[in-house]
Amino acid sequence: MEILSTRNLKVSLDNREVLRGVNFSIREGEKVFITGPNGAGKTTFLETLMGFVEIEEGVVFYRGKELKKEKDFKILRGKVGYVFQNPDDQLFAPTVEEELAFAPLIKGLKRERVKEIVERTLKLFSIENLRDKPTYKLSGGEKRIVSVACVLTMEPELILLDEPTAGLDSERWKLLKKFFESTEVSLLVVTHDRELLDSLNWPVFKMENGALSQVR
Numbered sequence: 001m002e003i004l005s006t007r008n009l010k011v012s013l014d015n016r017e018v019l020r021g022v023n024f025s026i027r028e029g030e031k032v033f034i035t036g037p038n039g040a041g042k043t044t045f046l047e048t049l050m051g052f053v054e055i056e057e058g059v060v061f062y063r064g065k066e067l068k069k070e071k072d073f074k075i076l077r078g079k080v081g082y083v084f085q086n087p088d089d090q091l092f093a094p095t096v097e098e099e100l101a102f103a104p105l106i107k108g109l110k111r112e113r114v115k116e117i118v119e120r121t122l123k124l125f126s127i128e129n130l131r132d133k134p135t136y137k138l139s140g141g142e143k144r145i146v147s148v149a150c151v152l153t154m155e156p157e158l159i160l161l162d163e164p165t166a167g168l169d170s171e172r173w174k175l176l177k178k179f180f181e182s183t184e185v186s187l188l189v190v191t192h193d194r195e196l197l198d199s200l201n202w203p204v205f206k207m208e209n210g211a212l213s214q215v216r
């Protein structure tokens, strides 16, 4: 079953065509990369999928259903996680633990269950030591890994990640790669990281001048 797909998606920003008719789909359990030069439209594509950018023409489908209104995209945002290119756009809670607990609490899960999810996720990314730290005091690499972790605690069906390995040291890079390999969540990873692209045998799409095509 396709989770998310697009048909002939066109977007303009400041009267410039940024996405020029993008056709794409990702199924349950599927993991894919999008690469391509700076300014090609990769971030704009992810933001359009999440409903943050106005669609000029074309359609986004969630599980085969066309998303038309803001309320449709709101429902989507409860099921699909988005890791921003800049972690500062994402992190807002006073501490790492509260950041991780936010999404499951909003979902209405019981305190005990939220605690379980938070503990499991802290352990998964080896960030137990950051539990009580204010998010604004984290290093760049720590912010990046915490922003992936806090999206995971919402227990999404699919995660869109924008340059998730930027600024990670080799230990954290390996942890993230291991998570990518082992998770059952579908993943759409935008990256320039050649080592990551070469080490995971996933399909690769290239965004070039607002057009998307499969290159592997």
Ligand SMILES: Nc1ncnc2c1ncn2[C@@H]1O[C@H](COP(=O)(O)OP(=O)(O)OP(=O)(O)O)[C@@H](O)[C@H]1O
Binding pocket: 013, 014, 018, 036, 037, 038, 039, 040, 041, 042, 043, 044, 045, 207
């Ligand atoms: N809010 C905006 N208003 C106007 N133009 C924008 C806006 N956001 C992005 N753009 C332009 O849209 C084009 C695509 O930008 P986008 O951030 O999607 O590229 P990208 O492929 O993610 O690049 P990078 O690899 O550098 O992150 C660029 O030319 C950029 O300047």
